[in-house]
Amino acid sequence: MPEQSSPLDLAEGDPFGPHNLPYGVFSMTGHPAERRVGVRIGNHVLDAGAAAHALGSPYAQLLAQPDLTALLSAGRTAWRDVRRALTAWVTVPAHRADIEPLLHPVESVTLHLPYQVADYVDFYASENHATNVGRIFRPDGDPLTPNWKHLPIGYHGRSGTVVVSGTDVVRPAGQRKAPSDAAPVFGPSVKLDIEAEVGFLVGVGSEQGRPVALGDFRDHVFGLSLLNDWSARDIQAWEYVPLGPFLGKSFATSVSAWVTPLEALEAARIAPPARDFPLLPYLEDGGEEEPGGLDLRIAVSINGQLVAEPPFATMYWTAAQMLAQMTVNGASLRTGDLYGSGTVSGSEAGQRGSLLELTWNGRDPLDLPDGKRTFLEDGDTVTLTAWAPGPHGTRVGLGEVTGRIVPAS
Structure with missing residues (x-):
């Protein structure tokens, strides 16, 4: 009889080989x-x-x-x-x-879910995404707000609704008001969206009152995972002025079941995009020994159909800068803190990490094999996958994150 192969005898180039080990x-x-x-x-x-x-x-x-x-x-x-x-x-x-x-x-x-989520923060770190959103909602103004290139913008989310990949997502209900409506109405969201993101997991906490410097990033952050920050755009649009995201975001955030340690991503380190002007010293990363950007190639599929390939390499703000901003006021870190990058979007139409951008707020529906989509329908399954360059020409696979939309309860 032929000798049975071992599970440790992997095919050449397996993205989950010994160079990865999430x-x-x-x-x-x-x-x-x-x-x-x-x-x-x-x-x-x-x-x-x-x-x-x-x-x-x-x-x-x-x-x-x-x-x-x-x-x-x-x-x-x-x-x-x-x-x-x-x-x-x-x-x-x-x-x-x-x-x-x-x-x-x-x-x-x-x-x-492989860890207990302590706090959850979500950022807005892609210039392409922020510019697209600005053009959609402020077509006659500057797409970027005046503060956007001076600091990583973020908000505190809800840690208790972070769920592991494979968990169904119940369509949220809430208030919404279209511009043509005389008054707000209540009901299930009709503009349920995705946000293809990368989440960073804090291992070692920090003392309250002591900011975490850029150079201390790797002493605190253990690894990363793919993250889908589900978003009810109609609920969000009505509620977010003046205090920002609330019920349009807090109903569910899906993360991968696998955490890729930062050490597995050494070959994926790259320089972030060039800055337009010097940053304040606590965010200035030009003197860092290690480049702060990461070359992660993300793919977004709906019901098995590829709809976008957002490149994380284009992110304006790095994970270290986000962490520095998150703690610069003296806020402390805890083991299990999770922070998301915000939607990852590239400069091309096929690189946009949300349906808001892909359909330009519903103006240009996606043509999928099972019908057109502006936003998600009940029964739709969204899957994020990704890989990064590894040592000696290998690929480092990131664990997928998937979720299926079920009707409002």
């Missing part, structure tokens, strides 16, 4: 309460805690947890050392006898 939390079928830290390798999940125990690792206690909180709070040195150990466990042949029984096919397990 973290997640899983449970076995029928045992949802028994959650374990897992690491993805190919199409399998490694039970990281069990592997650490089997190999007598000093990190067994750190990994034998029901979520990532202990690892996140352990700090950058521990993040590096655990990653090195995991890489050895899945690549050194001598470990195979211990590791292979602890690998589970991804489709055979249930994936969970």
